[in-house]
Amino acid sequence: MKEKNYDRLRAALDRLPEYDPPARSWPEIERGLEREGESVREPLSSRLPTYVPPTAVWNAVNEGLDAQKRVVRRRLPRRLLAAAAAVALLLFAAVGISRWTSGPRVTYAYSQESQPDPVTSDWDDDEASFQRARAEVRQRDEPILNNLGHELDELNSAREEVKAMLVAYGESPAVIQQLAEIERERDDVYRRIIVEL
Amino acid sequence: MIVVRLLLPLLLLWLLPGTRVRAQADLREVVTKTIEDTYPYSLGSELAVEGEKAEIIVETWAKPQISVRVVLTARHQRLETAKRELENLEFVTEVAGKKIYLKNRRKDEAAKPQSELTVEYFITLPEECPVYLKSHFGSATISNLRNRLRINGEFSVINMDNVQGLLDIRTRFGDIVGEKIDGNVVINARRSDISLLDVGGTFTINAQYGDLRLSPNPNMRDLRINADKSNVYIYEPVGGEGLAYELASNNGEMNLPDNRSLVELERTNEWRRIQIGPNSERSGTITASVTFGKLFLGKQR
Numbered sequence: 115m116k117e118k119n120y121d122r123l124r125a126a127l128d129r130l131p132e133y134d135p136p137a138r139s140w141p142e143i144e145r146g147l148e149r150e151g152e153s154v155r156e157p158l159s160s161r162l163p164t165y166v167p168p169t170a171v172w173n174a175v176n177e178g179l180d181a182q183k184r185v186v187r188r189r190l191p192r193r194l195l196a197a198a199a200a201v202a203l204l205l206f207a208a209v210g211i212s213r214w215t216s217g218p219r220v221t222y223a224y225s226q227e228s229q230p231d232p233v234t235s236d237w238d239d240d241e242a243s244f245q246r247a248r249a250e251v252r253q254r255d256e257p258i259l260n261n262l263g264h265e266l267d268e269l270n271s272a273r274e275e276v277k278a279m280l281v282a283y284g285e286s287p288a289v290i291q292q293l294a295e296i297e298r299e300r301d302d303v304y305r306r307i308i309v310e311l
Numbered sequence: 312m313i314v315v316r317l318l319l320p321l322l323l324l325w326l327l328p329g330t331r332v333r334a335q336a337d338l339r340e341v342v343t344k345t346i347e348d349t350y351p352y353s354l355g356s357e358l359a360v361e362g363e364k365a366e367i368i369v370e371t372w373a374k375p376q377i378s379v380r381v382v383l384t385a386r387h388q389r390l391e392t393a394k395r396e397l398e399n400l401e402f403v404t405e406v407a408g409k410k411i412y413l414k415n416r417r418k419d420e421a422a423k424p425q426s427e428l429t430v431e432y433f434i435t436l437p438e439e440c441p442v443y444l445k446s447h448f449g450s451a452t453i454s455n456l457r458n459r460l461r462i463n464g465e466f467s468v469i470n471m472d473n474v475q476g477l478l479d480i481r482t483r484f485g486d487i488v489g490e491k492i493d494g495n496v497v498i499n500a501r502r503s504d505i506s507l508l509d510v511g512g513t514f515t516i517n518a519q520y521g522d523l524r525l526s527p528n529p530n531m532r533d534l535r536i537n538a539d540k541s542n543v544y545i546y547e548p549v550g551g552e553g554l555a556y557e558l559a560s561n562n563g564e565m566n567l568p569d570n571r572s573l574v575e576l577e578r579t580n581e582w583r584r585i586q587i588g589p590n591s592e593r594s595g596t597i598t599a600s601v602t603f604g605k606l607f608l609g610k611q612r
Contacts, residue, residue, distance in 0.1 A: 218348040218404070226338045229388065265520075272484055272502070276466065279448050282417060283364045284386075284427035289448065292466055292484070299502075 233285055237277075237297060244270070244300065247307050254311070262307045269300045340390040342397050343382055348404065350377040350411050352437050359443040361414040365430035367446060371438040371455040377411060379404075380433040387426035396424040446485075486521075493530065526611055529553065529594060536599040543601050546611040553594030556587040561602040568608060 117123060244266070251263040276293045283289070350356075352375045360367055372378075385397035399422050405412040415430045430449070436442070441459040444451050446467035453460060454472040462469055464482040471478075471489040478496040480487065486504040493511045500518045511530030516523065519539045526546040527534055531554065536543055547554065547568075557576075558565065560583045567573060567585070577584040587608075599606060 218346045221345045221347075223343040223345065224390070225341045225343070227341050227386070229337050229339045268502075272466075279364060279466070281423050282420070283429070283448075284424050286364075286427050286429065289364070292448075296484075 230287065233290055237273075237293060244304060247304055247311070250311055251307060256310075259307065259310050262303055262310065265303045266300065266307070269296055269303060272296050273300065339386050339388045340393045341384060341386050342390070342393040343384045344397055344400075346379075346381045346383070346402050348379050350379070350406065351375065352377050352440060353409065356409040356411065357441045357443070358434070358436060359410065359412045359445075360432060360434070361412075361445040362430065362432060362447070362449055362451075363415055363417075364428070364448040365415055365432055365446065366449050367432040367434070367444055367451045369434045369436070369442060369444075369451070369453045369456070371457075372435050373437070375437060377436040377440065378434065379413060381413075381415070382431040382433070383415070384429045384431075385424070385426040386429075393426050396422075396426040396428065399424065400428055400430065402430075527551070527554070527595075527597065531597065532595045534595070534597040534599075536597075536601075538599070538601045538604055540603045541601065542605040542607070543599055544605075544607045544609070545597060545599060546609055548611055551594075552590035553592055555589045555593050555596045556608065557584070557596065557598045558587075558606055558608065559584040559600040560606050561600070563601050563603055564605045566605065566607040566609075568610065 248263060248266055251259045273296050276289060276296060279289050358377060381402050383397060383400045385393040387393040399418050401416050401418050403414045438455055438457040442456060443461045446464045448466045450468040451462060451464060452470040453474060456474045457476055459477045460474060461479045464485040467485040469482060469485060469487045471492055473491040476494045478494055481499045482503045484502045487500060488506050490508045492507060495512060496514045498516045500521055502520045504522045505518060506524045508526045509528050511528045513532055514534045516536045518541045520541060522542045523538060524544045528548050529551045562581050565583055571587050574586040576586055
């Protein structure tokens with residue numbers, strides 16, 4: 115609202131007298147406020163009277179709490195742990211099976227069979243003749259004979275390998291047959307050497 | 312007469328133990344140790360086998376697994392000796408990533424067994440599994456493989472049946488017998504006979520000291536033979552009119568069919584080179600060069 119006679123009102127107000135409050139008013143107000151603040155900070159319960167409960171009551175409360183704790187510790191965590199362990203074991207087994215094989219399976223068996231005819235080891239009987247022929251070839255040192263000599267050396271080397279196998283794995287018919295074949299080839303080379311000599 | 316009747320059973324009873332002893336002497340004990348294992352197969356898996364005096368048999372199946380059965384055997388008249396000497400044989404496996412490595416060896420290499428010791432591998436795997444075989448004495452038998460096969464053999468017979476893909480075979484003192492082989496094949500053979508039936512694709516054969524009997528099929532695109540001190544027999548396939556031949560003989564003998572028109576390219580006392588053109592559109596070429604050996608070209612029966 116707009117004051118119509120503002121100047122006159124202002125002048126009248128300015129002319130009003132001023133008074134100070136009595137000196138004791140302010141300390142009394144201050145004390146009153148302090149009392150009010152103390153009553154707000156202190157809870158009403160503190161002003162209530164307190165009583166100590168009977169010992170039997172506390173013991174009953176304690177026993178009840180312990181029983182509750184025991185129930186929780188005994189049942190729930192153990193079940194959870196057992197289930198977790200079972201799941202972990204199954205997972206571990208599944209991963210193991212998928213990643214690795216179960217390992218080799220080893221079995222033994224025993225039987226009998228007919229004894230084969232014994233082999234007469236006479237394959238070294240003619241060795242001196244071969245050595246003499248080889249020495250002669252070296253002495254002559256001719257191209258055709260040298261070629262035959264190299265052939266003989268290769269067959270001699272193969273023969274030693276076959277004989278070593280007979281020692282390492284025992285006398286087997288297949289290996290003896292291989293030795294016989296090499297012997298035939300050696301004989302053939304030997305004859306050709308003799309013809310050339 | 313009564314005396315004879317009484318004595319005859321006694322005589323038979325007396326002879327019986329002797330017969331049993333002789334029968335036992337004719338027998339020998341066989342102790343066998345079998346090791347079985349299975350490995351998972353996936354793309355990139357490879358199998359390598361190093362066999363010593365071992366029969367290696369490789370077959371295929373549709374399962375994504377590699378099955379291995381190794382049979383170690385000792386034969387001797389005395390069971391104890393066979394059992395003891397069998398334990399000197401060792402089977403070793405190693406798996407490095409997707410590579411499976413199998414090997415047999417002797418624990419004590421200085422041992423001289425009285426028993427006859429043998430080793431057998433029975434391997435079954437997917438047909439696309441690459442295989443590497445190293446065989447020192449023994450044999451290798453492979454069938455139905457489709458990918459890559461490498462064989463390094465010494466004193467080992469190599470048998471192949473229905474094998475395709477990349478084949479690299481080296482052999483010394485070990486014959487090769489093959490049937491139904493198709494692919495890119497390289498064979499280096501020394502002191503080994505080679506017999507190949509119904510083979511096609513691309514073949515390169517280098518041979519010294521051996522007999523080669525080759526029966527290509529009409530799918531043979533390129534067959535190159537270099538043979539030294541070897542006899543080579545090539546049998547033309549039925550329906551192989553598209554095959555062309557270029558044959559050379561050095562210090563050897565050449566036997567050719569009468570019904571084919573050939574072109575002499577070179578001819579001296581020691582050296583002869585001829586060419587036989589295809590009777591229809593060219594489907595493949597067979598080139599053979601033989602030194603100090605026979606070269607025979609004939610029809611398949």
